Amino acid sequence: MHTTEETFACLKSVIESANERFVVGSIGALQIIHDNFFDLYKRIVDKQRKGEGKGVRWITSIHDRTNIDLVKIFLDAGVQMRHIRNLPPMNFAVDKRYFYATIEEMEKGRVMQSLLTSSEPSYVNHFTSVFEEMWKNAVDARDAVRNIEEGVDPNVLESHIPYDEADMKDYLNEVFNEISRIRDSHRLPS
Secondary structure, three states: OOOOHHHHHHHHHHHHOOOOEEEEEHHHHHHHHHHOOOHHHHHHHHHHOOOOOOOOEEEOOOOOEEEHHHHHHHHHOOOEEEEEOOOOEEEEEEEEOOEEEEEOOOOOOOOOOOOEEEEEEHHHHHHHHHHHHHHHHHHHHHHHHHHHHHHOOOHHHHHHOOOHHHHHHHHHHHHHHHHHHHHHHHHHOO
C-alpha cells in the first residue's frame, strides 16, 4: 500500500477482526494506534479476557518521561508491553493471519504511507517467532516506567539480555530486504 488512506483502511479492517496483535513498534506507532485505533485495540483485550485470543502484546523503547504517559494509557487498558533499549529499524505487527511492516519512522503519530503486508504463512510464522524471541528478552514496561519516574536509566534492567541488539537489527534488516526482493521479483504490491 502506498497511500495513507489505503494503509489506514487496511489497518482498520484487520484490527477490527483480530483476536490478537503482536507489535514491535516505536512510540510514534503507539501514538498512531492511540489516535486512530485505540478502541479497536481495547476490543482485542476484551476478547482476551473472555478467552478468545492472546490479546495485544507490544514491544517498544521507552526513552524518557515524555513517553510514559502514553505507555501507561496502554498498560491501564490491558495491553501487555515490554521495553527494549533499541528497536529494530523496521516496525512490524503480526497476528494469526497477517504480517505487516514499515521502515517509516512514524514520528509524532504520523501514519505511514508505505506498508508491506503478507498473508503468506511462512512470513507470519517467521515474524511470530521473531516477536516471541524479542518478547522473551525484553523487560516489563512497568519496570522501565518506574525506573524513568525514579530517575534511573530504563535500560539498567536490560543487563541480562543474552542477544546482541546489533545482531537482531542486522537480522531484521536482512529479512526485510529479502521480503522486498521477493516482492519486486514477483511484482507484488507492497
